Amino acid sequence: MANVKANDRLYQDLARALLDELAQGRYPVGTRLPAERDLALRFEVSRPTVREAIIALEVQGLVEVRIGSGAYVRRLPGEEDRPGFNVTAFELTEARLLFEGEAAALAATQVTDADVAEIEVLVQRIAEENLDPNGTERADREFHLAIARATRNHAVFNVIEQLWDLRATSPEAALLHEKARHAQVKPVVEEHAAVLEALRARDPNAARAAMRSHLSAVLEGLLFATEERALAEARKATQAKRERYAKATA
Amino acid sequence: MANVKANDRLYQDLARALLDELAQGRYPVGTRLPAERDLALRFEVSRPTVREAIIALEVQGLVEVRIGSGAYVRRLPGEEDRPGFNVTAFELTEARLLFEGEAAALAATQVTDADVAEIEVLVQRIAEENLDPNGTERADREFHLAIARATRNHAVFNVIEQLWDLRATSPEAALLHEKARHAQVKPVVEEHAAVLEALRARDPNAARAAMRSHLSAVLEGLLFATEERALAEARKATQAKRERYAKATA
DNA sequence: TTCTGAAAATTGGTATTACCAGAAGGGCGC
């Protein structure tokens, strides 16, 4: 069979193929992979190539090779790789509400005029992004990261950057955020501007309040989108049952 | 030469040896490693073994192998591996002050009676740990993580767990925290108890205040220890100069 | 002299084969 995707070196293809089989649950955690010689036969490659692929898995911590015994599955790919993978969009936004509020407050005590100028530009760019229906949310990200950077605390910055990046890995988050973002076009600009003004005034409490207010709005939009999607799915399920009933009685 | 540390498979020894050479700057970023055949000669191993070692480096993203050309250094080991490595102890504690305060407030709205009972036990264990001069700070860690868990928010929990774990990777943090902890024995127990009481009362504002108060104390102890160490180093430097002067004039 | 392009050298990619060492299992003797 060899479910490989060419254009790569053989060992990489093989590693991917094995990765797929691991992901599909063919070899659960703790079980042993087939012997190298058997894998070589099955995938029609040489044993050195099989070894290279298995070493690639071993370096990634997916399998553990025991001399004279075999290669045993240590953990499955995808999961438990980076911390905090299966986080829901709600949890993510709630955490940002708490943490970014505090970060904004700290930033208000540490910002420089240059920071304020940079953030001002970003607020403008966010406005432009929001007008474009196909716009990205890159400026939005930069806005939040600029504030985190203004805290002059690397730990704070890293945490916030990480929370933002988690949206990409979260299964639902990206979609839901997209929906949530379109549900509230104009207010978003004003909310960002409010944070900017608080920073310019060096007012920690105002900055915290403005940031929390903004993310509360995001959270509400998220809940709205979630509910909307649940309702749509419920309708779809009902519709399917209705059609099935119609067919059965036809 | 082959600066290998036996007791492992050859390819792992070789990978480590190459890693050392990378760390020592023998092969800067962008340069090419020697050809596989040359490495095999130099380390007195076979080419397949060299290939396995290089693949191990490649999987880790340290080198990039180009067919027909060679293996090029992509980045150096150690640095830029995990995010937020070079965070100072001060930044770390400051971040905890901000984030764990909010986590405690959220936890106060979400805790169950079972959570409170668990945390109560941990407060007791922290007291015991503090009495033992050789005690660890395991209970302390569990206490903070239990509160983070009580938020019922995985993102919040992951962030706080990660900040705590960063202490181990931070160069100075562990030592300084140890010093800081011994500088304030009894108050610590009271501070933890105050957080517990706020949780029991389901009072978010009190929980936030208690946690911030506790971590403020830790932060101050940390600053004290930092200053103390700086002074000690200054004295040591002066002493060294004094001895050198004495020798020179002897 | 400079540019072009093909040949040669170099390099990684893969296959084949062989043998060694550690581990595991089964059969034998006690």
Added chain:
DNA sequence: GCGCCCTTCTGGTAATACCAATTTTCAGAA
């Protein structure tokens, strides 16, 4: 039934050969 030894299986390493992609070299042409 218990324990020891031997067979067998497994990964670890070596040696070698050949292929394919790349890089270099250099001769020939402009």
